[in-house]
Amino acid sequence: MKTDRAENALLVSPGLLLLALAFFLPIARMLGLSVMAKEGGFTLDHFVQFLSEPYYLGVLWRTIRLSFIITVISALIGFPLAYIMARSGPRARLWLIIVILLPLMTSVVIRTFGWMVIFERGGIISSTLYDLGLVKRNFTLMRTETAIVIGMVQVLLPFMTLSILGVITRIDQRLEEAARTMGCNFLQSFRHVVLPLSMPGIAAGSLLAFTLSASSFVTPSLLGGPRLQVLASSIYSSVTQTLDWHFAAAQAVILFLGIALTLIPYFRLTGGRHG
Secondary structure: HHHHHHHHHHHHHHOOOHHHHHHHHHHHHHHHHHHHHOOOOOOOOOHHHHOHHHHHHHHHHHHHHHHHHHHHHHHHHHHHHHHHHOOOOOOHHHHHHHHHHHHHHHHHHHHHHHHHHOOOOOOOOHHHHOOOOOOOOOHHHHHHHHHHHHHHHHHHHHHHHHHHHHHHHHOOOOHHHHHHHHOOOOOHHHHHHHHOOOHHHHHHHHHHHHHHHHOOOHHHHHOOOOOOOOHHHHHHHHHHHHOHHHHHHHHHHHHHHHHHHHHHHHHHHHHHHHH
Protein backbone atom coordinates (compact mmCIF):
# COMPACT_ATOMS: atom_id res chain seq x y z
CA MET A 1 0.00 0.00 0.00
CA LYS A 2 2.78 2.43 0.91
CA THR A 3 4.60 1.57 -2.30
CA ASP A 4 1.48 2.34 -4.37
CA ARG A 5 1.04 5.68 -2.64
CA ALA A 6 4.66 6.58 -3.25
CA GLU A 7 4.36 5.67 -6.93
CA ASN A 8 1.13 7.68 -7.26
CA ALA A 9 2.75 10.67 -5.56
CA LEU A 10 5.75 10.41 -7.87
CA LEU A 11 3.52 10.29 -10.95
CA VAL A 12 1.41 13.24 -9.81
CA SER A 13 4.27 15.46 -8.62
CA PRO A 14 5.32 16.83 -12.08
CA GLY A 15 1.75 17.92 -12.80
CA LEU A 16 1.36 19.47 -9.36
CA LEU A 17 4.67 21.31 -9.75
CA LEU A 18 3.63 22.66 -13.15
CA LEU A 19 0.24 23.70 -11.75
CA ALA A 20 1.91 25.46 -8.82
CA LEU A 21 4.33 27.35 -11.06
CA ALA A 22 1.80 28.24 -13.76
CA PHE A 23 -1.29 28.95 -11.64
CA PHE A 24 -0.91 29.12 -7.87
CA LEU A 25 2.30 31.16 -7.84
CA PRO A 26 0.94 33.93 -10.14
CA ILE A 27 -2.34 33.99 -8.21
CA ALA A 28 -0.48 34.29 -4.91
CA ARG A 29 1.67 37.09 -6.35
CA MET A 30 -1.43 38.89 -7.58
CA LEU A 31 -3.10 38.58 -4.18
CA GLY A 32 0.03 39.92 -2.51
CA LEU A 33 0.22 42.95 -4.80
CA SER A 34 -3.45 43.77 -4.27
CA VAL A 35 -3.04 44.20 -0.48
CA MET A 36 0.42 45.77 -0.57
CA ALA A 37 0.96 49.51 -0.32
CA LYS A 38 3.33 51.15 -2.80
CA GLU A 39 5.71 52.04 0.00
CA GLY A 40 5.32 48.61 1.57
CA GLY A 41 3.04 47.15 4.21
CA PHE A 42 -0.51 45.81 4.26
CA THR A 43 -3.40 47.94 2.96
CA LEU A 44 -6.88 47.64 1.54
CA ASP A 45 -6.81 51.08 -0.05
CA HIS A 46 -6.78 49.66 -3.59
CA PHE A 47 -10.05 47.83 -3.00
CA VAL A 48 -11.54 50.89 -1.31
CA GLN A 49 -10.49 53.03 -4.27
CA PHE A 50 -12.21 50.66 -6.69
CA LEU A 51 -15.43 50.33 -4.69
CA SER A 52 -15.68 54.05 -3.89
CA GLU A 53 -15.28 55.47 -7.41
CA PRO A 54 -18.41 55.48 -9.58
CA TYR A 55 -16.34 55.02 -12.75
CA TYR A 56 -14.94 51.65 -11.72
CA LEU A 57 -18.27 50.52 -10.31
CA GLY A 58 -19.74 51.36 -13.72
CA VAL A 59 -17.02 49.28 -15.40
CA LEU A 60 -17.82 46.37 -13.07
CA TRP A 61 -21.56 46.68 -13.71
CA ARG A 62 -21.01 46.87 -17.48
CA THR A 63 -18.87 43.73 -17.34
CA ILE A 64 -21.51 41.78 -15.40
CA ARG A 65 -24.42 43.08 -17.47
CA LEU A 66 -22.83 42.40 -20.86
CA SER A 67 -21.63 38.96 -19.74
CA PHE A 68 -25.16 38.07 -18.65
CA ILE A 69 -26.69 39.31 -21.93
CA ILE A 70 -24.07 37.45 -23.98
CA THR A 71 -24.71 34.25 -22.00
CA VAL A 72 -28.49 34.45 -22.44
CA ILE A 73 -28.26 35.12 -26.19
CA SER A 74 -25.72 32.32 -26.63
CA ALA A 75 -28.07 29.91 -24.81
CA LEU A 76 -31.10 31.01 -26.84
CA ILE A 77 -29.20 30.36 -30.08
CA GLY A 78 -27.11 27.41 -28.96
CA PHE A 79 -29.90 25.30 -27.47
CA PRO A 80 -32.06 25.00 -30.64
CA LEU A 81 -28.91 24.53 -32.71
CA ALA A 82 -27.70 21.74 -30.43
CA TYR A 83 -31.12 20.08 -30.54
CA ILE A 84 -31.18 20.16 -34.34
CA MET A 85 -27.67 18.72 -34.45
CA ALA A 86 -28.55 15.96 -31.97
CA ARG A 87 -31.68 14.92 -33.89
CA SER A 88 -30.09 15.14 -37.36
CA GLY A 89 -28.63 12.22 -39.23
CA PRO A 90 -24.96 11.30 -38.79
CA ARG A 91 -23.82 13.02 -42.00
CA ALA A 92 -25.76 16.25 -41.34
CA ARG A 93 -24.58 16.27 -37.72
CA LEU A 94 -20.96 15.91 -38.84
CA TRP A 95 -21.20 18.88 -41.19
CA LEU A 96 -22.97 20.99 -38.56
CA ILE A 97 -20.24 20.20 -36.02
CA ILE A 98 -17.61 21.17 -38.59
CA VAL A 99 -19.40 24.48 -39.20
CA ILE A 100 -19.51 25.10 -35.45
CA LEU A 101 -15.84 24.24 -34.97
CA LEU A 102 -14.50 26.17 -37.97
CA PRO A 103 -14.51 29.57 -36.20
CA LEU A 104 -12.38 28.08 -33.40
CA MET A 105 -9.65 27.42 -35.97
CA THR A 106 -9.30 31.16 -36.60
CA SER A 107 -7.76 33.61 -34.14
CA VAL A 108 -10.16 35.69 -32.07
CA VAL A 109 -8.22 38.79 -33.13
CA ILE A 110 -8.78 38.05 -36.83
CA ARG A 111 -12.48 37.38 -36.29
CA THR A 112 -12.81 40.60 -34.32
CA PHE A 113 -11.12 42.59 -37.08
CA GLY A 114 -13.64 41.06 -39.46
CA TRP A 115 -16.47 42.37 -37.27
CA MET A 116 -14.80 45.79 -37.22
CA VAL A 117 -14.94 45.91 -41.03
CA ILE A 118 -18.63 44.93 -40.95
CA PHE A 119 -19.62 47.34 -38.16
CA GLU A 120 -17.56 50.37 -39.16
CA ARG A 121 -19.02 53.38 -40.93
CA GLY A 122 -19.36 52.40 -44.60
CA GLY A 123 -19.47 48.70 -43.75
CA ILE A 124 -22.07 46.17 -44.88
CA ILE A 125 -24.53 46.82 -42.05
CA SER A 126 -24.41 50.61 -42.08
CA SER A 127 -24.51 50.76 -45.90
CA THR A 128 -27.50 48.41 -46.09
CA LEU A 129 -29.44 50.25 -43.39
CA TYR A 130 -28.65 53.58 -45.07
CA ASP A 131 -29.84 52.30 -48.47
CA LEU A 132 -33.10 51.22 -46.80
CA GLY A 133 -33.48 54.69 -45.32
CA LEU A 134 -33.40 53.44 -41.73
CA VAL A 135 -30.30 55.32 -40.54
CA LYS A 136 -28.23 58.37 -41.36
CA ARG A 137 -25.05 58.25 -43.43
CA ASN A 138 -22.70 58.47 -40.42
CA PHE A 139 -24.30 55.49 -38.64
CA THR A 140 -21.90 52.92 -37.16
CA LEU A 141 -22.14 50.04 -34.73
CA MET A 142 -18.50 50.33 -33.73
CA ARG A 143 -17.77 51.46 -30.17
CA THR A 144 -21.18 50.35 -28.96
CA GLU A 145 -22.32 47.66 -26.53
CA THR A 146 -24.29 46.04 -29.35
CA ALA A 147 -21.05 45.42 -31.26
CA ILE A 148 -19.47 43.85 -28.17
CA VAL A 149 -22.45 41.56 -27.63
CA ILE A 150 -22.57 40.39 -31.27
CA GLY A 151 -18.83 39.79 -31.43
CA MET A 152 -18.73 37.90 -28.13
CA VAL A 153 -21.75 35.75 -28.98
CA GLN A 154 -20.00 34.66 -32.18
CA VAL A 155 -16.88 33.78 -30.17
CA LEU A 156 -18.68 31.87 -27.40
CA LEU A 157 -21.48 30.17 -29.34
CA PRO A 158 -19.42 27.02 -30.10
CA PHE A 159 -18.72 26.46 -26.39
CA MET A 160 -22.39 26.81 -25.51
CA THR A 161 -23.62 24.64 -28.38
CA LEU A 162 -21.16 21.79 -27.84
CA SER A 163 -21.81 21.74 -24.08
CA ILE A 164 -25.55 21.34 -24.67
CA LEU A 165 -25.04 18.92 -27.56
CA GLY A 166 -23.18 16.46 -25.36
CA VAL A 167 -26.18 16.25 -23.01
CA ILE A 168 -28.98 16.16 -25.60
CA THR A 169 -27.35 13.30 -27.52
CA ARG A 170 -27.65 11.18 -24.37
CA ILE A 171 -31.39 11.82 -23.99
CA ASP A 172 -33.35 8.80 -25.15
CA GLN A 173 -35.63 9.80 -28.02
CA ARG A 174 -38.18 7.28 -26.78
CA LEU A 175 -38.93 9.65 -23.90
CA GLU A 176 -40.08 12.28 -26.38
CA GLU A 177 -42.08 9.67 -28.27
CA ALA A 178 -43.73 8.56 -25.02
CA ALA A 179 -44.69 12.15 -24.23
CA ARG A 180 -46.18 12.57 -27.70
CA THR A 181 -48.09 9.30 -27.23
CA MET A 182 -49.53 10.62 -23.95
CA GLY A 183 -51.01 13.63 -25.77
CA CYS A 184 -48.23 16.24 -25.68
CA ASN A 185 -47.50 18.21 -28.80
CA PHE A 186 -43.93 19.00 -29.87
CA LEU A 187 -43.60 22.14 -27.74
CA GLN A 188 -45.04 20.46 -24.65
CA SER A 189 -42.76 17.43 -24.94
CA PHE A 190 -39.85 19.78 -25.56
CA ARG A 191 -40.66 21.83 -22.46
CA HIS A 192 -41.46 18.94 -20.10
CA VAL A 193 -38.92 16.33 -21.31
CA VAL A 194 -36.01 17.76 -23.29
CA LEU A 195 -35.50 21.05 -21.47
CA PRO A 196 -35.32 19.66 -17.90
CA LEU A 197 -32.98 16.84 -18.95
CA SER A 198 -30.76 19.34 -20.77
CA MET A 199 -30.19 21.55 -17.73
CA PRO A 200 -26.70 20.17 -16.94
CA GLY A 201 -25.52 21.09 -20.45
CA ILE A 202 -27.19 24.50 -20.30
CA ALA A 203 -25.63 25.19 -16.91
CA ALA A 204 -22.17 24.07 -18.06
CA GLY A 205 -22.39 26.09 -21.28
CA SER A 206 -23.66 29.16 -19.42
CA LEU A 207 -20.82 28.89 -16.92
CA LEU A 208 -18.28 28.72 -19.74
CA ALA A 209 -19.88 31.60 -21.64
CA PHE A 210 -20.19 33.87 -18.59
CA THR A 211 -16.67 33.32 -17.28
CA LEU A 212 -15.03 33.65 -20.69
CA SER A 213 -17.08 36.74 -21.46
CA ALA A 214 -16.35 38.41 -18.12
CA SER A 215 -12.61 37.86 -18.51
CA SER A 216 -12.42 38.62 -22.25
CA PHE A 217 -10.14 41.45 -23.31
CA VAL A 218 -9.49 41.48 -27.07
CA THR A 219 -13.02 41.58 -28.50
CA PRO A 220 -14.51 44.14 -26.05
CA SER A 221 -11.44 46.37 -26.41
CA LEU A 222 -11.46 46.37 -30.22
CA LEU A 223 -15.23 46.61 -30.71
CA GLY A 224 -16.05 48.80 -27.73
CA GLY A 225 -13.04 51.10 -27.83
CA PRO A 226 -11.57 52.97 -24.86
CA ARG A 227 -14.90 54.61 -24.00
CA LEU A 228 -16.67 51.32 -23.20
CA GLN A 229 -14.19 49.61 -20.94
CA VAL A 230 -14.83 46.29 -19.25
CA LEU A 231 -12.93 45.06 -16.24
CA ALA A 232 -10.26 43.21 -18.24
CA SER A 233 -9.47 46.29 -20.33
CA SER A 234 -9.46 48.45 -17.19
CA ILE A 235 -6.84 46.13 -15.69
CA TYR A 236 -4.79 46.44 -18.88
CA SER A 237 -5.01 50.23 -18.75
CA SER A 238 -3.85 50.29 -15.14
CA VAL A 239 -0.83 48.15 -16.02
CA THR A 240 0.24 49.81 -19.26
CA GLN A 241 -0.89 53.44 -18.94
CA THR A 242 -0.89 54.46 -15.26
CA LEU A 243 1.65 51.74 -14.30
CA ASP A 244 -0.32 51.10 -11.10
CA TRP A 245 0.30 47.39 -10.68
CA HIS A 246 -1.15 47.28 -7.17
CA PHE A 247 -4.49 48.73 -8.27
CA ALA A 248 -4.50 46.47 -11.33
CA ALA A 249 -3.94 43.47 -9.05
CA ALA A 250 -6.87 44.58 -6.87
CA GLN A 251 -9.10 44.75 -9.94
CA ALA A 252 -7.88 41.31 -11.03
CA VAL A 253 -8.74 39.90 -7.59
CA ILE A 254 -12.23 41.39 -7.81
CA LEU A 255 -12.67 39.85 -11.27
CA PHE A 256 -11.31 36.51 -10.03
CA LEU A 257 -13.64 36.46 -7.01
CA GLY A 258 -16.63 37.52 -9.13
CA ILE A 259 -16.05 34.68 -11.57
CA ALA A 260 -15.50 32.22 -8.72
CA LEU A 261 -18.88 33.21 -7.23
CA THR A 262 -20.59 32.08 -10.44
CA LEU A 263 -19.67 28.52 -9.46
CA ILE A 264 -22.12 28.64 -6.54
CA PRO A 265 -25.36 28.76 -8.59
CA TYR A 266 -23.83 26.28 -11.04
CA PHE A 267 -23.24 23.74 -8.27
CA ARG A 268 -26.71 24.37 -6.88
CA LEU A 269 -28.30 23.82 -10.28
CA THR A 270 -26.37 20.67 -11.12
CA GLY A 271 -25.17 19.18 -7.85
CA GLY A 272 -28.40 18.28 -6.12
CA ARG A 273 -30.21 16.62 -9.01
CA HIS A 274 -27.45 15.56 -11.36
CA GLY A 275 -24.58 14.65 -9.03
